[in-house]
Amino acid sequence: MSKLHAEYYADSMKQVDGAIELNELIGEGTYRVRIAAPEIAAQVAPGQFVMIRIKGLNSPLIGRALAVYDVVADDDGSLRCIDLVYLKKGVLTTALANCQVGTEVTVWGPLGNGFSNRQCDHLIMAVGGIGQTPMLLLGQEALGTRSFGCDRASGWAEKVELIYGARRASLLAGVDDFKAAGFDVTLCTDDGSIGEKRLVPDVLAERLSKIQAGTRIRVVTCGPEIMMQKVAEACEAAGVDCQVSMETPMACGIGICFSCVAKVRQDDGDWDYKRTCVEGPIFDAEKLCWD
Template identity: 75%
Template sequence: MSQVHANYYADSISQVSAPAVLNEPIAEKTFRLRIEVPEIAAKVTPGQFVMIRMDGVNAPLIGRALAVYDVIADDQGKPTWIDLVYLRKGALTTPLSGSPVGTPISVWGPLGNGFNGRPCKKLFMAVGGIGQTPMLLLGREALGTQSFGSGDRPSGWADEVELIYGARSSNLLAGVDDFRAAGFGVTLCTDDGSIGQQALVPDVLKQQLSQIDDRSGIRVVTCGPEIMMQKVAELCVELNVDCQVSMETPMACGIGICFSCVAKVNQDDGQWDYKRTCVEGPIFDACKICWD
């Protein structure tokens, strides 16, 4: 296993217990959770995640990994709250979705490597399902409207941001107004045609990229179902477009000790190796992932 920068390990994270200050539905079975954790909010960079548990609840024993959806500052501009968007479907998120404001939540993070700020003319975000969650912060940073982390990250490195967001039906699309308010172009697509194009995300991305003669200034990031990310990655390799993927491999510990979230990643020598999504990801160059 190759060496990983120490900043990706658990010795740089904060672990706190804080009450939920917001927990509301924003789409079918999809909720926004807001927690006051300034220790974490000040460190988060786009693409990173946190692990959460409900205090005093023994099932599940392990935490749940959730991408940081938003960072909210107080009146003095100090990052104070983080928003997490989650889908109600399991032993943690089902009871969480019915929990009132004030419910104590254990949070540890930020975790993972996050996206890098590669300059481009236009940033495409190709997302499906719940894969929009790491993208709001990245797009704001790209447009230069918000900065994150220690302050040494570049911002304002893209001229335009376009979100291509797909779901099975319109009632599953979450946070669309947030992306529009952030100044992104938004293209919606659904399997049933209930809103936007009746098409798949990779096909819509291909349509838009095919209209661009010079793709040297284009960058793509993608997150969502694995088959969707694979199709997006293969398209970008075919068109020689820079692409990063945010892997959604299920995690248990989130800090690199259990090796339950490994992904096959191609190495420079032509071989592949297992990489831990929680510490060496979740962000990878698309051309490096072994999808088979």
């Protein structure tokens, strides 16, 4: 394992004990929780995540990594809360779904590198499952309607499109948020219950084939690994810039435990393990070894 550079250190994170202000069902088994954490809300950049634990709950003992879905401001415009979207699945998320407003949780972050803000004409966000969660902030920053993090430029894309897939319509969560943000939204479902009965990578490949020559395209993707691999392959075939948000399970979130490594190609053509929590979770697609 190569030595971490200072830019990957997690020593700028904040640990905050905050109260839950909202915890609502927004899709089948999917919830949106709002936590008072102004120190984190003021710093977070699109694609970063936090670790969360419920105060007084020792099972599970470790925290759970969740991407920051949104940040919420007070009436005076100061950022005060973070919104996280999660699927009720494991021990912690099941307990979190049962938490009432006022429950105290501990969050630490922001963590990870976040998406780049490279200039483009058309940003396409290709997501599946719960992979929509890091995309709302990114699309808003790209259009220039909001700014996040420290010293990050906004307004670096002219158009933002979301291609969002799930097994069935009831599993799609937050669609109205993306439409309200001004994104073009295409929905895909395996059973055809809403939108196109197609897979996200297939829709993306068709979209890339029809885009006018000379248009600067960027693709970002998050979701099931096989979907992201197919998205990356479609982008490689089309010669399009692609970044991947890895969903590798994490234990510590700060680079200590080595439980979240991914195989990443080096400049010399060989590969090395990189910690998703500190050197990711965002990687350029051409750098990833999918096998």
